[in-house]
Each structure stands twice: as structure tokens, then as C-alpha cells.
Amino acid sequence: MTNTYYEFFCPVKVIAGKAALEHIPYELNGLAAKRPMIVTDKGVRAAGLLEPVITACEESGLDIVSIYDDVPPDSSTTVVRDIAAIYRKEKCDSIIAIGGGSAIDTGKAVNILVSEGGDDIAKYTGAGVLKRALKPFFVVPTTAGTGSEVTSIAVITDEKKGVKLPFTSSYLLPNAAIIDPRMTLTLPPHITAATAMDAMTHAIESFTCIAKNPLSDAYATAAIKKVSQSLLQVMDNPKDSDGRLELAQASTMAGIAFSNSMVGLVHSLGHATGAICHLPHGLCMSLYLPYVLEYNLETIREPLGELLLYLEGPEVYAATPGSRRAEASISALRKLRDALYKRCQLPRTLKETGKITEGQLDQIADMAMDDGSIMFNPKEVTLKDARAVLQRAWA
Amino acid sequence: MLVDGDVSYAVRMTRVLNRLESFILPKIIAKRAVKEYPANLHLPEKLISAAQIYLKVATHFVQTARA
Incomplete structure (x- = not known):
């Protein structure tokens, strides 16, 4: 059953451990990112999971410029467009997605729009459409199962057409995945x-x-x-x-x-x-x-x-x-x-x-x-x- | 294989191509070309189907050459 030809690719830096969240500011600084935006959902915020991230950034003199906490369980093109508009208005320069599969996929899709321009995420659907690196992007998973932090795909629902749009590109992979057990304790x-x-x-x-x-x-x-x-x-x-x-x-x-x-x-x-x-x-x-x-x-x-x-x-x-x-x-x-x-x-x-x-x-x-x-x-x-x-x- | 468009159509197309290969290739080669050689494909059906397919390919080839 072993294939005679195969390819293997995973350029994501994995930062794992009980104090992994405290390394986020260092990683942001390493990519010259000074105005990060957090993309998450209400459940994550209500569970108090944003606090250690915000505290870690504040202690390093880094302000979280904007927090979008209204990602729905099944993210849509409208949500992605709205978040991209906030990102541009607040002049953010990087994204931290905190949550499960939906928040992470939304973060990936927002990164496409804010890096490539435009308001129509549907333009970038499919494989191999993206040709260059996107803005600094970090993922903090709050569930232990999807593996979205190391996959090069995002799925977003197009509400108008009632279809799911797949986006596939190695450029969707985050710069780093931060695996901290504090995020899954609750x-x-x-x-x-x-x-x-x-x-x-x-x-x-x-x-x-x-x-x-x-x-x-x-x-x-x-x-x-x-x-x-x-x-x-x-x-x-x-x-x-x-x-x-x-x-x-x-x-x-x-x-x-x-x-x-x-x-x-x-x-x-x-x-x-x-x-x-x-x-x-x-x-x-x-x-x-x-x-x-x-x-x-x-x-x-x-x-x-x-x-x-x-x-x-x-x-x-x-x-x-x-x-x-x-x-x-x-x-x-x-x-x-x-x-x-x-x-x-x-x-x-x-x-x-x-x-x-x-x-x-x-x-x-x-x-x-x-x-x-x-x-x-x-x-x-x-x-x-x-x-x-x-x-x-x-x- | 690269898919540009709806993946579900590509899945169906792959199934069609697998079936086609099972018809037109000798069993020993087809078994290596497809994931699973159809257990219910017996020699008479295989020969008739392959003959029809090769005939259509030849007909198209001649028509194209004449045009």
C-alpha cells in the first residue's frame, strides 16, 4: 500500500506547551506585526479564553487593535466581508484566529481579502488561485480535533447561492499554530x-x-x-x-x-x-x-x-x-x-x-x-x- | 490530477474513466490501472463494450481526418 511517489508539506511553526500563548507577541514582532486583529466567536469570548492572549500581548506592549467575536458556526461570505472591512478601517496588519474550525476558516478567508484586496471572497475560490504570501496569520485552536491550524483549506458558505466555497492554497496556512492546554480546559x-x-x-x-x-x-x-x-x-x-x-x-x-x-x-x-x-x-x-x-x-x-x-x-x-x-x-x-x-x-x-x-x-x-x-x-x-x-x- | 471546478463532477468523471479503462484494457493491465476491477465484468460484456468504444474512436478519427 506504500506509494512510490508522494509529497509532504507542512511549513507551519507549531508552538506548543503550557505557556505557549505568552509567545504570541514574540512571533508577531518577528513578522513586524504591530496591529493584530482577533477573529473569534462569542462562546470563546464568554469562556474567558481571550484574556490570556490579550494579557500576554499587553504585557509585551502590543495592543490588540480590534476583536471580532461574532463568527457564526457556519461562516459566510458576508461575515468575511464585514470582518475585512473592520480590519481595513482599524488599519490592522495581522490576524489571530482563536476558536474551532469556523473561526479558523473565517480567519483564513479574511486574510485572503485583506491581502489580495476586494470585497468578493468568491473570486478566490478553488485551488491554486493565490500566488503570493498573505498577511501575518496566527491560529490558536480552542478545540482538539479539526486540525485546521495545519491544513491549507478553508470552507465558507455563499449565502446567496446556497453553496459552500472551498479555498485551497498553501498560502492559507498560518505562520504559527499556538497549542496551549488552557484553551481546551473548559x-x-x-x-x-x-x-x-x-x-x-x-x-x-x-x-x-x-x-x-x-x-x-x-x-x-x-x-x-x-x-x-x-x-x-x-x-x-x-x-x-x-x-x-x-x-x-x-x-x-x-x-x-x-x-x-x-x-x-x-x-x-x-x-x-x-x-x-x-x-x-x-x-x-x-x-x-x-x-x-x-x-x-x-x-x-x-x-x-x-x-x-x-x-x-x-x-x-x-x-x-x-x-x-x-x-x-x-x-x-x-x-x-x-x-x-x-x-x-x-x-x-x-x-x-x-x-x-x-x-x-x-x-x-x-x-x-x-x-x-x-x-x-x-x-x-x-x-x-x-x-x-x-x-x-x-x- | 488537478480539479478546476465542482469536485463532485470530478468524482463522477473519475468513476466513469475507471469504468472505461476496465472495458478497453486487458484485465491484467486494467487491474493495475483502476482501484478495483469490477467483479461483475465478464469477458463477453467486456469484449462487446471494448469493440463498441474502439469502433467509435476509429469512426471519429476518420471523420476528423476527412474534415
């Missing part, structure tokens, strides 16, 4: 669980899908080990900052892995379910992961068997015969999902979510067949296959 249990399972899925799909490569494999296995060892500890003790840091790093590592080797059917089904039933992305990943691995089993038996070492540790790996390791890896993931269900009722089947009807499964299967990530799934998925996986995930 994350509610069900979001901690769902986002960690998102990171786990990024890592597992990157390790088992057809564009895998040795470098992404290294990041993926390290991420799986960290999530397996720390997730339940953090669920039992949410204030465990060491565990929180492990999950945040796992998310970033999984992000680096999948942005260089892509993902597969779990994401195709998850994207479709999110679009039709408006379920959170991380939850969809957790729902579909074991069922898709079972579907792909005979094609990915070898790499999936290897993952048992990172999921369950060396003792279990050594005690399990080689021919049973792939099945044991799936069992380990099921066990983890059961433990999460026990702790925060994270649904394990579509029926348990209570937000999907069985009649919607055909529509989800149809939409999943057109999702880009299905091309990287190790098995050629037919509509009948997708429908069968959904049926298994139903109840």
Missing part, C-alpha cells in the same frame, strides 16, 4: 469526546487510505497513541492540563497527517450526514469509524493490524496473533466508543443521535458518493456499499 465533555474522535479518525484514515506515505504515517501513529492514552483520562478529569495538551497535540499531528495523505469513506459519509442532518462533524466521525473499517477490512488488514500497537499498547499487540490484529483494532475503537457513551452519552449509532430518520439514509448515501474524499478510500465504494454501511451504522 471544553464540555461531549465536545471533548467528539473532537478527539475526529482527530482519531483523521489519523486512522490517513494511515489506511490510498494516499498514505511514510511521513504522514509517523504523524498518524503518534496521534493515535496520544488520543488512546489521554482521552479517557481527560474525560474523567477535565482539568488535567497534561492530558489536554496531549489531545491538542494529537489533533495537530493528525491534521498534518491527513492534509498530506487525505481521508476516506468515513469523511464522505460524515460530510453528507452533516450537510443533511446538521450533526456535528466529530460526532459523525465517531459514528461511522468502526463500520467503515469493517467494510474496508480485507483491503486494509495489514495497516489496521499495525494500529493495534498504538491503540492498545505493546502488551495487547504482542498477545494478539497477527491474523487477528485488524479485528482487535476495530474492537479497541468500539470499546473506546462505549466508554465515551458511558461518560457523556456520545451516540454510537445513527438511531442513538435521535436526529436522523431511517428514510434519510438513501439521501446520505447519494450525497456521499459525490464527496471528494471517497476517491481516497481503499475500496471502490458503490452506492449499494455506502447504503449497507449506513444501515449497519443505523442501529
Whole structure:
């Protein structure tokens, strides 16, 4: 399954640790940025997560010129245009995105507009449109799952046309990602669980899908080990900052892995379910992961068997015969999902979510067949296959 | 492969191209060219489909050369 040709790219400086936020002023100074703007959402501000960033900047004599805290969960072209207008009015010179996937994607899109000019972000949609570096851009993730801080893509909704606009360019990558456990300490249990399972899925799909490569494999296995060892500890003790840091790093590592080797059917089904039933992305990943691995089993038996070492540790790996390791890896993931269900009722089947009807499964299967990530799934998925996986995930 | 435009159309097009390659290439080569050679594609259907495709390509080639 190893590709004879591959490319791997991640120029993002990762600043991780319990005092990482205090390094933001140094990084801004290094790029001659003196008038930063913060892009975030109301939840992040209400949780008091901006305070350590603002304090760190003030202590270094750097003023945050503007704070936009009204990024919606599904960011739009209008929001991006409004923020760009504030950025220009306040004569800002850099952006700090603080939040989950939506705030980070919005920060990326705003950076396109304020660097390239104009008010119409739709002009820059697609791959390879941007030809030069953008303004200084920093990302502080407040969830541990999306990996958006190290991916070169942003998705923004065009409200008028009712479509999602993808933007892909290596210039969208931030100058630095700041991973500080203080930013995820207050994350509610069900979001901690769902986002960690998102990171786990990024890592597992990157390790088992057809564009895998040795470098992404290294990041993926390290991420799986960290999530397996720390997730339940953090669920039992949410204030465990060491565990929180492990999950945040796992998310970033999984992000680096999948942005260089892509993902597969779990994401195709998850994207479709999110679009039709408006379920959170991380939850969809957790729902579909074991069922898709079972579907792909005979094609990915070898790499999936290897993952048992990172999921369950060396003792279990050594005690399990080689021919049973792939099945044991799936069992380990099921066990983890059961433990999460026990702790925060994270649904394990579509029926348990209570937000999907069985009649919607055909529509989800149809939409999943057109999702880009299905091309990287190790098995050629037919509509009948997708429908069968959904049926298994139903109840 | 670079995609300029709607990714969902590119996904469908890739599926069509995979099917096409399964029809026109000998099985031993097609198995290396596509992710999964269709299990339900048997020799009679393959030969008939390949003959139709090659015939259409040849017809177009001749028509273009004459024009």
C-alpha cells in the first residue's frame, strides 16, 4: 500500500506547551506585526479564553487593535466581508484566529481579502488561485480535533447561492499554530469526546487510505497513541492540563497527517450526514469509524493490524496473533466508543443521535458518493456499499 | 490530477474513466490501472463494450481526418 511517489508539506511553526500563548507577541514582532486583529466567536469570548492572549500581548506592549467575536458556526461570505472591512478601517496588519474550525476558516478567508484586496471572497475560490504570501496569520485552536491550524483549506458558505466555497492554497496556512492546554480546559465533555474522535479518525484514515506515505504515517501513529492514552483520562478529569495538551497535540499531528495523505469513506459519509442532518462533524466521525473499517477490512488488514500497537499498547499487540490484529483494532475503537457513551452519552449509532430518520439514509448515501474524499478510500465504494454501511451504522 | 471546478463532477468523471479503462484494457493491465476491477465484468460484456468504444474512436478519427 506504500506509494512510490508522494509529497509532504507542512511549513507551519507549531508552538506548543503550557505557556505557549505568552509567545504570541514574540512571533508577531518577528513578522513586524504591530496591529493584530482577533477573529473569534462569542462562546470563546464568554469562556474567558481571550484574556490570556490579550494579557500576554499587553504585557509585551502590543495592543490588540480590534476583536471580532461574532463568527457564526457556519461562516459566510458576508461575515468575511464585514470582518475585512473592520480590519481595513482599524488599519490592522495581522490576524489571530482563536476558536474551532469556523473561526479558523473565517480567519483564513479574511486574510485572503485583506491581502489580495476586494470585497468578493468568491473570486478566490478553488485551488491554486493565490500566488503570493498573505498577511501575518496566527491560529490558536480552542478545540482538539479539526486540525485546521495545519491544513491549507478553508470552507465558507455563499449565502446567496446556497453553496459552500472551498479555498485551497498553501498560502492559507498560518505562520504559527499556538497549542496551549488552557484553551481546551473548559471544553464540555461531549465536545471533548467528539473532537478527539475526529482527530482519531483523521489519523486512522490517513494511515489506511490510498494516499498514505511514510511521513504522514509517523504523524498518524503518534496521534493515535496520544488520543488512546489521554482521552479517557481527560474525560474523567477535565482539568488535567497534561492530558489536554496531549489531545491538542494529537489533533495537530493528525491534521498534518491527513492534509498530506487525505481521508476516506468515513469523511464522505460524515460530510453528507452533516450537510443533511446538521450533526456535528466529530460526532459523525465517531459514528461511522468502526463500520467503515469493517467494510474496508480485507483491503486494509495489514495497516489496521499495525494500529493495534498504538491503540492498545505493546502488551495487547504482542498477545494478539497477527491474523487477528485488524479485528482487535476495530474492537479497541468500539470499546473506546462505549466508554465515551458511558461518560457523556456520545451516540454510537445513527438511531442513538435521535436526529436522523431511517428514510434519510438513501439521501446520505447519494450525497456521499459525490464527496471528494471517497476517491481516497481503499475500496471502490458503490452506492449499494455506502447504503449497507449506513444501515449497519443505523442501529 | 488537478480539479478546476465542482469536485463532485470530478468524482463522477473519475468513476466513469475507471469504468472505461476496465472495458478497453486487458484485465491484467486494467487491474493495475483502476482501484478495483469490477467483479461483475465478464469477458463477453467486456469484449462487446471494448469493440463498441474502439469502433467509435476509429469512426471519429476518420471523420476528423476527412474534415
